[in-house]
Amino acid sequence: MARIAILASLDNLRALIGVSCARQSVPSLAGPSSVLMLLYNGTHKAVRRFIQCFNRLPRRPGTRTVVPLPAPILFQVLHEDEQLLVVNKPAGLVCHPTKTDEYSSLISRVRLYLGPGAQPQLVNRLDRETSGVTLLAKLPQPARELRRLWEQRLVQKQYAAIVHGHLQTERGTIDAPLGRDEHSCVAIKDCVRPDGTPASTGYEVVRRFTRDVLRGPGQGIVRRQGPTPRNFTLLRLVPQTGRKHQIRIHLAHIGHPLVGDKIYGGDEDLYLALVEDRLTVEQRDKLILPHHALHASQVRFFWRDREWEFTAEPEPWFTDFTGE
Numbered sequence: 001m002a003r004i005a006i007l008a009s010l011d012n013l014r015a016l017i018g019v020s021c022a023r024q025s026v027p028s029l030a031g032p033s034s035v036l037m038l039l040y041n042g043t044h045k046a047v048r049r050f051i052q053c054f055n056r057l058p059r060r061p062g063t064r065t066v067v068p069l070p071a072p073i074l075f076q077v078l079h080e081d082e083q084l085l086v087v088n089k090p091a092g093l094v095c096h097p098t099k100t101d102e103y104s105s106l107i108s109r110v111r112l113y114l115g116p117g118a119q120p121q122l123v124n125r126l127d128r129e130t131s132g133v134t135l136l137a138k139l140p141q142p143a144r145e146l147r148r149l150w151e152q153r154l155v156q157k158q159y160a161a162i163v164h165g166h167l168q169t170e171r172g173t174i175d176a177p178l179g180r181d182e183h184s185c186v187a188i189k190d191c192v193r194p195d196g197t198p199a200s201t202g203y204e205v206v207r208r209f210t211r212d213v214l215r216g217p218g219q220g221i222v223r224r225q226g227p228t229p230r231n232f233t234l235l236r237l238v239p240q241t242g243r244k245h246q247i248r249i250h251l252a253h254i255g256h257p258l259v260g261d262k263i264y265g266g267d268e269d270l271y272l273a274l275v276e277d278r279l280t281v282e283q284r285d286k287l288i289l290p291h292h293a294l295h296a297s298q299v300r301f302f303w304r305d306r307e308w309e310f311t312a313e314p315e316p317w318f319t320d321f322t323g324e
Contacts, residue, residue: 074109078310083142084135085110085120088312091131091291095122110136123147124155124299127245129260132159132296133312149301150242156300159237159247160206160314162293162322163256166231171204174250178243186268190245192253200240201250207234209323213288232259234322247294259321260289290317 076088089095089106098104102112110120121143123135137143149155179196181189190196210229233256237247245264251257252264262271270287273279284290295314300307313319 074103074113075106076312078133078312083138085114085138086133086135086310089126089131089134089296091129091295091315091317094128095125095134106134107136114138124150126296127248127294129262129291130294130296131291131312131315131318133299133310134296135299135310146301146303149303153240153242154301156298157239157242157296158298159239160295160297160318161235161237161247161251162259162289162318163233163235163251164231164259165233165256166208167203167205167233167235167256169205171202173240174201174203174254175199176250176253178246178249184268186263186271188244189263189268190243190249192249197243198241199243199246199250201247202238202240204236205233206236207322208232209234211321213321232322248292258292258294260287260292262287262292265292289321293318293321 073090075090077085078088079086087106087110093106093109094104095106097107102108107120107122111118114120118138120136120138121140123137123143123146126132126134135146137146176192176199177194177196178190178199179193181191184191208231210231212229235251239246243249248258248261248264252261252266257265262268262274265287267286270279270283273283295318296312297314298309298311300309302308
């Protein structure tokens, strides 16, 4: 079963060191002496239940209950062995190192998780707002071998996405070459263009549904009945190539952009507002969801004489919106 990696202040949880922890949690020191690492056997949906269970665990006589609510969740651990760490990357977290704090990127969180001296290497990368299966190698050799599989297109990837509108066809393939969008003010934006690099994305409709959705400041996602309901489609996607922003561009190209896509959703200023930290309440309402609705749900490949498969469930904001 997957685990949740949580960091909590040792000052706040000192009373819990050495307790009999049963199966709900497995504490171990990691990183600086001021940090306690808690590994919870469960999914990110059950963090609140974990806290309740954690506070029911037996303690030394005279100690008081401590609720670790402020503890930041690092990531969900899908698999770990001596060479690999596979996690469910949260949406809104960049993969590569940043110049801010130690929680601001996936790789820096992994270093915290693995402890001093660790030099993890990313095998695959996801966009900042894309959640899902991400592989990291603990050693250089497996990193090189696995990256080669990605480069040779020997990895089967599957994504889940929520798009605007109801797709008319049950399944199909989008073949459209991609290249730089020279007319955009967003430097990282690409587009479909005849002289671009070949790109192919397969899709299948999982479910069509209708929502009338509002999103207010600090209120999360709120649904209501209304006279003008909006249509959405939950898709299963299988990219045959691995171009930058490929799925997002292809879906926008066929007239069904991702819900919450700030670059390819039709208003580039939403992305500029995001990076400049000036998103207004009205802009957030327009986006509907806090992140674009794309999740890397499965990765499969053959490596070192065996098949490997990793799957990850989307975050609650994604599944709540689809009603699953």
